[in-house]
Amino acid sequence: MNYTKFQELVTAREGFRSMDDASATGEYFSDSCGDLYTFYLKVRHDEVIEDISYFTTGCGFGTATCSLLVEMARGKTLNEAALIDEGTLDRALGGYPEKKKDYPARSIAALRNAIENFRTRSGGTQVSDVPADWTATEELQNGPRVFRAGGKVTVKLSSLS
Known part of the structure; x- marks a missing residue:
């Protein structure tokens, strides 16, 4: 050294x-x-x-x-x-x-x-944390989903209004 x-x-x-x-x-x-x-x-x-x-x-x-x-x-x-x-x-x-x-x-x-x-x-390389085919209907049937991407954890909840 x-x-x-x-x-x-x-x-x-x-x-x-x-x-x-x-x-x-x-x-x-x-x-x-x-x-x-x-x-x-x-x-x-x-x-x-x-x-x-x-x-x-x-x-x-x-x-x-x-x-x-x-x-x-x-x-x-x-x-x-x-x-x-x-x-x-x-x-x-x-x-x-x-x-x-x-x-x-x-x-x-x-x-x-x-x-x-x-x-x-800035619109460069995008890191998506949600699959393209995800829908709120799926969440209502199966509950909230947890996604991991780019070192981040995201929990997706839908609005029930």
Whole structure:
């Protein structure tokens, strides 16, 4: 591990801030340690990430990893940013200690959630949580339905008016 690079990232905290005018946000919550990762994206009409920032409740490894991801994703298209993987982050920091190897996956999950949220809201890649053939009649006969898609759980209830 490149401890000099790690210390620079933790000290500078590049992109560690919220963003009021974000085009989209994405979060990841780590059940194992309780860390929260949130990425904020400001995306141009051509799907280039104009600005990116993050917030984390995590330790220095979370901060360093998110800062690296900010450096790598800024100025990239959403597709290019979505291709940043754990190996890329691992190599950029010269490896992670064994007990910290999951930090790249956490930050990437938050970034990819932000990208998915942007695309869902802007008419890009749609993630549907309801089957096309679903009807209220079916619900009345079988009860409410639970749908899982894109990391979200939706319970569909019909109006009986």
